Amino acid sequence: MRFRPAGDLAVSIELEEEISAEVNTRVRALEFLIQQKGLTGVVETVPSYRALLVYYDPDAVGYAGLCAAIEALYPQATTAVLPPPREVELPCCYEDPELGIDLGAAAVRLGLSTAELVRLHTGVGHVVYFIGFTPGLPYLVGMPERLHIPRLDTPRTKVPPGSVAIGGQQCCVYSVESPGGFWILGRTPLRLYDPAAGEPTLLRPGDRVTFRAIDRAEFDAIAAAVDAGAFTPVIA
Amino acid sequence: MITILQPGAHTTVQDLGRPGQLRYGIPPSGPMDVRAFVLANRLVGNPDGAAALECTILGPRFETEAAGAIAVTGADMPVTVNGADVAPGQTVPLAAGDLVKVGTAREGVRGYVAFAGGLDVPFALGSRATYVRGRLGGLEGRALRRGDTLAVLGARRPVVRRRVKPGAAPAGAEPPELATVLGPQDDRFTGEGLEAFLGGTYAVLPQSDRMGVRLSGPRIAHARGHDIISDGIPLGGVQVVGDGQPIVLLVDRQSTGGYTKVATVCSYEIGRLAQVKPGRSVRFRAVDLAAAHEARRQWRASFDDALEDIR
Known part of the structure; x- marks a missing residue:
């Protein structure tokens, strides 16, 4: 673990140089402990794969004091302190090539049938390691190795919001229209980011996400219900 | 209304x-x-x-x-x-x-x-x-x-x-020399790269906005690649992309990113940077954290002394 100043208002705490469930769990556990203990001077925290960025008020706490307080919490930063994850179900339409633009090409690249690809993608829980890049965009890890795939050679300049996509060992769901270099397998009719909602982002770091395959008719029905404010996502 | x-x-x-x-x-x-x-x-x-x-x-x-x-x-x-x-x-x-x-x-x-x-x-x-x-x-x-x-x-x-008050905000050096704290990933750059960053003059590009100020100047060379495992981007983070050119990330920045950050512009300098017109230039200097915190305190205190009644 190393502490590095990130300007005069933040400190970056880097745990390891790797992407793993174990390291990311420690990052989120450390964040949870900092928030739970209400450490003096902490303004906000941003978890990522293997680091935690802590914003602080230098009028309320010194750098050395803050680092010492965080270091003292670190031994307890294990999965044991984290509350049980929320289980979130995201309906996803894979079957319509208009939505799952790259499903066929990704299946060919992976040497799978599209049905097998969908079965593997819906068959596991994906953990939200953190939210970043655009508002509400989850970095999801947990895919079986069979689905690990190099990123697209040429990123798209515009990916529609709701696109469910894979690249490397990760899956993500684009939350707003943005550029993107992942293979788009399908689309969820849910809004990962909705500025009009009281809580604009659907997912939180640590959530466990499963995808449920839906057909185009159900996609359209859910999308209409979401537009009408009449759809409640399945969160347990 | x-x-x-x-x-x-x-x-x-x-x-x-x-x-x-x-x-x-x-x-x-x-x-x-x-x-x-x-x-x-x-x-x-x-x-x-x-x-x-x-x-x-x-x-x-x-x-x-x-x-x-x-x-x-x-x-x-x-x-x-x-x-x-x-x-x-x-x-x-x-x-x-x-x-x-x-x-x-x-x-x-x-x-x-x-x-x-x-x-x-x-x-x-x-x-x-x-x-x-x-x-x-x-x-x-x-x-x-x-x-x-x-x-x-x-x-x-x-x-x-x-x-x-007249003179409450002294014009300062031209081009403005912005205080930065090195890191969090200054160890990912070569000695020449760091010298270029601290010695060079960087022009503000017109694509700059509230998300970030894009700059053009001497190449800030990486020691081993420009990618890091994505992590949080602080206010003022100086991200250096593959071509060695810096982008200073500001109030509407993305929360995380995967490029190395050579330094972080101090919070009390963000406003000065925000006032530099595209085409004009800035320079960077390194300060230690204690000096940055002291300068920030003085900057905050200067707000209280900046105004006077009109008689």
Whole structure:
């Protein structure tokens, strides 16, 4: 673990140089402990794969004091302190090539049938390691190795919001229209980011996400219900 | 209430921002030049965080419905009321029906127009600040347009007319030399790369915005690749992409990113950077953290000493 100043208002705490469930769990556990203990001077925290960025008020706490307080919490930063994850179900339409633009090409690249690809993608829980890049965009890890795939050679300049996509060992769901270099397998009719909602982002770091395959008719029905404010996502 | 007759180039409602949302990927937003923003509010007797307008290069033209007062600070933008020049950086009493025009910046980029009482738009996640990319806050999450109306809270004429003291904001070196704290990933650059960063002059590119200022100058060479495992991006983070050119990330920045960050521009320098016109240049210098914290304290204290009553 190393502490590095990130300007005069933040400190970056880097745990390891790797992407793993174990390291990311420690990052989120450390964040949870900092928030739970209400450490003096902490303004906000941003978890990522293997680091935690802590914003602080230098009028309320010194750098050395803050680092010492965080270091003292670190031994307890294990999965044991984290509350049980929320289980979130995201309906996803894979079957319509208009939505799952790259499903066929990704299946060919992976040497799978599209049905097998969908079965593997819906068959596991994906953990939200953190939210970043655009508002509400989850970095999801947990895919079986069979689905690990190099990123697209040429990123798209515009990916529609709701696109469910894979690249490397990760899956993500684009939350707003943005550029993107992942293979788009399908689309969820849910809004990962909705500025009009009281809580604009659907997912939180640590959530466990499963995808449920839906057909185009159900996609359209859910999308209409979401537009009408009449759809409640399945969160347990 | 005010009615926007011409919106200017990019005018948004801002307050001091919405901290606490970066872990959901939502940046704090708020003014690019905090000092100018706070002084505008104080000139009209508002709390520091009252909602006001941030203008970019060209300010708005608007009509007031009720008597009140405004103050314009930040970039040097000519201000007229019913066609008559008024001095910027001071309390300007207004009568009902007055026409106010904030013109094109002669110096600087961001001007602030504060209204006695403060602007009233709905709170989004506890703040009135506009985040245009996220369509959040402000007036419908967007920049102002012609015909928009904005409510002013408890508009009134302040009893005391004040102004920014002449010389309260010394012009400083040209090009501005911005204090930075090295890191968090300065160890990912070569010695020559760090020398280039601290010795070079970097021009502000026109693609700069509230998300980040893109710069062009001597290449800041990486020691071993420009990618890191994505992590959080602090305010002022100097991200160096593959071509060795820096981008300083600002109030509407993405919360995380996968490029190395050579240094972080100190919080009290962000406003100076925000006022550098595209085509002009900046330089960087390294300070240690203790010096940065002390300079920040002095900068905050300077707000209290910047204004004087008009007699």
